[in-house]
Structure formats: C-alpha cells, structure tokens
Amino acid sequence: MSKLTPINADFDAMVRRSFAKQSMMAFIGAEVAEVRPGFCEIHLPHRDELLQQHGFFHAGATSAIVDSAGGYAAFSLFEEGDGVLTVEFKLNLTAPADGDRLIARGEVVKPGNTLTVTRGEVLAVKDGREKTCAVMQQTMMRIVGRPDVSG
Amino acid sequence: MSKLTPINADFDAMVRRSFAKQSMMAFIGAEVAEVRPGFCEIHLPHRDELLQQHGFFHAGATSAIVDSAGGYAAFSLFEEGDGVLTVEFKLNLTAPADGDRLIARGEVVKPGNTLTVTRGEVLAVKDGREKTCAVMQQTMMRIVGRPDVSG
Amino acid sequence: MSKLTPINADFDAMVRRSFAKQSMMAFIGAEVAEVRPGFCEIHLPHRDELLQQHGFFHAGATSAIVDSAGGYAAFSLFEEGDGVLTVEFKLNLTAPADGDRLIARGEVVKPGNTLTVTRGEVLAVKDGREKTCAVMQQTMMRIVGRPDVSG
Amino acid sequence: MSKLTPINADFDAMVRRSFAKQSMMAFIGAEVAEVRPGFCEIHLPHRDELLQQHGFFHAGATSAIVDSAGGYAAFSLFEEGDGVLTVEFKLNLTAPADGDRLIARGEVVKPGNTLTVTRGEVLAVKDGREKTCAVMQQTMMRIVGRPDVSG
Numbered sequence: 001m002s003k004l005t006p007i008n009a010d011f012d013a014m015v016r017r018s019f020a021k022q023s024m025m026a027f028i029g030a031e032v033a034e035v036r037p038g039f040c041e042i043h044l045p046h047r048d049e050l051l052q053q054h055g056f057f058h059a060g061a062t063s064a065i066v067d068s069a070g071g072y073a074a075f076s077l078f079e080e081g082d083g084v085l086t087v088e089f090k091l092n093l094t095a096p097a098d099g100d101r102l103i104a105r106g107e108v109v110k111p112g113n114t115l116t117v118t119r120g121e122v123l124a125v126k127d128g129r130e131k132t133c134a135v136m137q138q139t140m141m142r143i144v145g146r147p148d149v150s151g
Numbered sequence: 152m153s154k155l156t157p158i159n160a161d162f163d164a165m166v167r168r169s170f171a172k173q174s175m176m177a178f179i180g181a182e183v184a185e186v187r188p189g190f191c192e193i194h195l196p197h198r199d200e201l202l203q204q205h206g207f208f209h210a211g212a213t214s215a216i217v218d219s220a221g222g223y224a225a226f227s228l229f230e231e232g233d234g235v236l237t238v239e240f241k242l243n244l245t246a247p248a249d250g251d252r253l254i255a256r257g258e259v260v261k262p263g264n265t266l267t268v269t270r271g272e273v274l275a276v277k278d279g280r281e282k283t284c285a286v287m288q289q290t291m292m293r294i295v296g297r298p299d300v301s302g
Numbered sequence: 303m304s305k306l307t308p309i310n311a312d313f314d315a316m317v318r319r320s321f322a323k324q325s326m327m328a329f330i331g332a333e334v335a336e337v338r339p340g341f342c343e344i345h346l347p348h349r350d351e352l353l354q355q356h357g358f359f360h361a362g363a364t365s366a367i368v369d370s371a372g373g374y375a376a377f378s379l380f381e382e383g384d385g386v387l388t389v390e391f392k393l394n395l396t397a398p399a400d401g402d403r404l405i406a407r408g409e410v411v412k413p414g415n416t417l418t419v420t421r422g423e424v425l426a427v428k429d430g431r432e433k434t435c436a437v438m439q440q441t442m443m444r445i446v447g448r449p450d451v452s453g
Numbered sequence: 454m455s456k457l458t459p460i461n462a463d464f465d466a467m468v469r470r471s472f473a474k475q476s477m478m479a480f481i482g483a484e485v486a487e488v489r490p491g492f493c494e495i496h497l498p499h500r501d502e503l504l505q506q507h508g509f510f511h512a513g514a515t516s517a518i519v520d521s522a523g524g525y526a527a528f529s530l531f532e533e534g535d536g537v538l539t540v541e542f543k544l545n546l547t548a549p550a551d552g553d554r555l556i557a558r559g560e561v562v563k564p565g566n567t568l569t570v571t572r573g574e575v576l577a578v579k580d581g582r583e584k585t586c587a588v589m590q591q592t593m594m595r596i597v598g599r600p601d602v603s604g
Contacts (some may be wrong), residue, residue, distance in 0.1 A: 110585065119588070137588065
C-alpha cells in the first residue's frame with residue numbers, strides 16, 4: 001500500500017462521528033481504537049451475547065466489525081459530507097474466533113474516486129496472544145452529495 | 152438446484168437445536184422461520200439497536216442472518232453429530248436494508264462430503280412489500296467426529 | 303429476477319460487436335451463443351490447449367468465459383456508447399470442468415445506474431449431459447462517456 | 454504471514470512439474486518466475502491474443518495467472534503426491550491491466566491440513582514501472598491420496 005493522503009484533515013473526528021451514529025456498534029460493544037489515513041481498527045470485547053454454541057464469537061460479530069473497519073478505512077480518505085456504502089465484501093474465517101476480544105483492522109488497498117478496495121483482518125486476542133481468525137477483501141463506494149450513508 | 156435428500160429425517164429439529172445455542176441470534180432477535188432439506192429461512196424484526204445512522208439495518212445484521220441461513224441450509228443435509236463451519240462467504244449489498252424486518256434465505260447449490268456451496272438472499276420487508284437488499288455466495292465445511300461447531 | 307428492459311433495442315448486436323473485439327475470446331475459441339436483456343450465454347468447445355494436467359478445462363478458461371457472460375449480461379442493459387468494467391467477481395469451482403464444451407451463463411440480479419450485480423454458472427457438457435462446474439457472483443460498473451472498456 | 458515451512462524439501466521442482474503439465478499456461482505464454490515456501494510468482498508477457506478491445510490484458514488472463522499463483526503458493530507446502538484444487542477465489546480488478554507483461558504473486562495467509570487460504574496480487578509492468586491491477590483472496594483444498602489435480 002502506498003502512502004495515502006486524506007482530503008479532510010479532520011478525518012479522525014469524521015470517522016468517529018459516523019461510527020457513533022451506528023446503533024448496532026454500540027449494541028454489540030464495538031469501539032473505534034485507531035484511525036489513520038486509509039486505516040481503521042475496531043475492538044470488540046467478549047460478551048456472552050455474541051457467541052455461537054462453543055463460546056467463540058459468532059461470525060456475524062466478526063463480519064460486522066471487519067466490514068466497518070474496512071468501510072471506515074475508505075471513509076477516512078473522503079471529504080466531509082461524502083457518503084459511504086459497502087458494495088460487497090468477502091470474508092474467509094480462518095480459525096475459531098476464540099478470545100477475550102476481537103481486533104478488526106481495515107486498510108485501503110486501492111483508493112478511487114467512486115470505488116475504493118480494502119483488505120481486512122480480524123485477530124482474536126486470548127491471554128495476551130493474537131491469532132488471525134478472519135481475512136476480508138471489500139469494495140466500498142463513495143456517494144457524493146449525500147451525507148454519510150455507511151452501514 | 153436438484154432435489155436434495157436429507158440423511159437425517161429429523162433435520163428440522165437438528166437445525167433448530169443448533170440455532171437455539173447461538174446467543175447472538177437471540178441477542179439480535181433472529182428466528183428460524185423455515186427449514187427444508189438444503190434450505191433455511193431466518194427472520195429478523197426491526198430493532199433500534201440494529202441500525203446504521205439512517206435507520207436502515209446495519210450490514211452486520213444482514214450478514215449475520217444470511218451467513219446463518221446458508222450455514223443451516225448446508226447443515227440440514229448433514230448427519231446428527233456432524234459439525235459445520237463457515238469457510239467463507241461473499242456478500243453484495245444491493246439496496247438499503249430498509250424495512251420492518253429482514254428475511255434471509257439460504258439454499259444449497261452444491262452439496263458435498265466435505266464442502267457445500269450455498270447461495271443466499273436477504274429481503275427487506277416494508278409495508279408488506281419485499282425487496283432484495285443483499286445476495287450471498289458461501290462455502291460451508293462439514294466436520295465429522297465433532298458435534299456442531301457452527302458460527 | 304424481475305423482468306429487465308433494455309435501453310438499447312439493438313442490445314444483441316451491441317454485445318456481439320464488443321465481444322468480437324476481445325482477442326482472447328477468439329484465441330481460446332469462445333463464442334456468444336445467446337443474448338437476452340440481462341442475460342448472456344457463452345460457449346467454449348474443448349481444446350487441448352485449455353486444460354490442466356488431468357484433461358479438465360483450466361480454471362482460467364472457466365473464469366474467462368463466466369466473467370464475460372456476466373459482464374455482457376450487464377452490458378446488454380446499457381446504452382450504446384457506455385463502457386463496462388468488471389469491478390470484481392467471486393467464483394466457486396464446484397466440480398471438475400470435464401466435458402466436450404463449457405457453457406457459461408450470466409444474468410443480472412440487480413441492475414443499477416453505476417453498479418450492476420450479476421450471477422453466473424458454468425456447465426460442463428459431456429456426452430450430451432450437463433453438469434454445473436462453477437458458480438459466480440459479480441459486480442460490474444457502467445462507464446458513461448467512454449466507449450466500451452470491458453474486459 | 455508467519456514463516457512457512459515446506460514438508461517437501463523439493464517443493465520448487467514439485468511446483469514446476471505440475472505447472473508444466475497445464476497446457477493452458479503454455480498456450481497463453483505464462484511462466485513460473487519464482488517459488489518459495491507458501492509463495493509463487495508467475496509472469497505473463499504481452500501478446501496480441503490475450504487482450505480485450507483496448508489493448509489491455511483480458512480479465513481472463515489476469516485471473517488465470519493469479520489463480521495459479523495462489524494455488525501453487527498453497528501447493529508448495531504440500532507433500533509429494535498430494536493433489537490441489539481451487540475451492541474458490543475472489544478477484545478485484547483495480548486498474549486496467551495495461552503493460553508489457555503481468556506479474557502475479559500468490560502467498561499463503563493461512564495454511565491448513567485440508568484448506569489453505571491465500572492472497573494474490575497482479576502487477577502490470579509498463580516501461581519498467583509496476584502498477585497493481587488486481588487483488589485476490591482464495592481458498593485451496595489439499596487432496597490426499599490422489600496425485601495433483603490442480604487447475
């Protein structure tokens with residue numbers, strides 16, 4: 001990934017404002033941990049309500065945070081007032097999401113005027129050790145002339 | 152899709168028992184509406200906690216139920232005692248998930264001894280009218296000798 | 303799939319003209335068999351140059367024709383003078399591509415002003431019997447103001 | 454990607470022998486440039502027969518070599534006598550494949566006993582400058598007890 005330059009110097013606050021409006025992120029307990037130009041990291045602590053039947057995080061939780069991490073990685077390069085939509089994403093679940101929390105990282109692979117391609121990764125953190133449990137490839141769309149329509 | 156024959160005559164109860172163990176499905180309010188051999192339909196009523204910033208369902212909710220619908224479509228053809236894992240899925244979001252509830256349908260395209268390929272669709276129901284808001288293509292894996300490890 | 307209406311009444315010739323300009327399709331021996339609004343079927347006869355080591359069609363041949371079938375399904379709904387680009391596609395190979403020829407079918411799932419989502423299928427025909435060997439989900443982009451840039 | 458250890462010390466020759474049996478790779482002019490444990494690079498020089506209508510490489514050529522690069526990255530970690538199958542791949546085309554040649558690189562993200570997940574990238578080289586034109590995410594399957602069935 002080449003170095004990416006944000007159009008909006010206030011990109012960090014722009015991302016966090018949008019994230020704060022997504023009720024589902026608060027509902028599951030997800031938080032934005034870090035924003036850089038073309039990069040976003042989201043954390044999700046373990047909760048008994050987010051599991052499948054063996055005590056691992058549900059794939060729905062994994063996909064929710066990594067889709068958002070990739071989406072906000074793209075959004076960080078947009079202008080204030082632009083909207084952002086997930087066109088599609090593809091997720092491989094590579095290990096059980098077994099941990100005290102999940103860390104989802106999204107980064108822009110190819111920025112574009114209309115479409116932005118990102119890659120993502122989810123780490124399960126258990127007893128201080130990180131293990132990759134999912135990898136993603138995603139296409140985001142910039143919507144001009146409408147405020148943020150992410151999600 | 153050719154007609155699919157379940158190995159386990161009790162496939163409907165097998166699917167519902169597994170679904171009931173997934174805390175996240177109960178947490179978001181998802182319910183199994185129908186199970187047939189190689190087919191599963193899951194419903195998700197509108198809740199204020201499942202949205203993004205414009206009042207549409209969050210992509211995380213959409214992907215959670217369609218991944219499960221495809222997974223249980225595959226699982227319906229397995230034997231009692233088999234486990235099931237999502238290998239990967241790819242989701243296109245084709246319209247805003249704007250509605251009173253979502254309906255996710257998964258069906259088996261190609262059953263297999265180890266891998267099963269499914270397709271899925273999500274409909275947003277608003278004022279009694281259905282509109283497709285997402286389509287999915289998915290790979291599931293059967294795990295022999297371990298009880299259901301879905302999710 | 304709801305019934306799709308072409309903007310260009312001459313869509314069949316528009317698709318075939320574009321296809322004829324793709325040297326790779328001629329090189330491998332692929333032919334357009336049928337065009338309907340939002341649908342395209344491409345045939346590929348068996349050739350010793352298109353195989354992997356067991357006499358089956360190479361995945362590169364399979365993906366080349368089904369990407370084109372989906373792309374021209376989308377293109378059939380465009381205006382004369384529009385360009386078309388593959389944004390991305392995802393292909394599951396569900397059985398060996400073992401046959402006298404391959405038949406790739408693409409159809410539009412969701413037409414759009416900018417993005418069009420399609421699904422595709424590849425059948426291997428052997429001794430007169432068809433068997434699905436691949437399924438695809440694809441995103442195409444319409445480019446306004448530039449002639450066809452497909453491929 | 455953690456460091457990957459090949460089971461077969463002769464992995465380089467094993468990959469090249471399998472590649473040499475794929476008639477389609479020779480037909481389009483693709484060559485294996487480099488093999489490392491969990492990594493494979495394939496080159497494809499420009500030929501007039503591999504293009505779409507604007508002089509860029511056809512997406513079928515791009516996908517053929519990156520699918521093979523990812524597949525042989527996985528295969529490099531297998532035992533002599535194992536077979537290898539592409540389960541599925543997802544490809545984003547991020548720029549026109551405009552160049553004197555294409556370079557496809559595949560690398561293993563998550564090795565596994567049955568399934569191996571890889572990522573791939575295609576660079577278009579023009580006048581000595583490289584530009585990414587495609588990124589891929591792929592699932593490969595190891596087949597035990599049958600010789601290489603790749604492709």
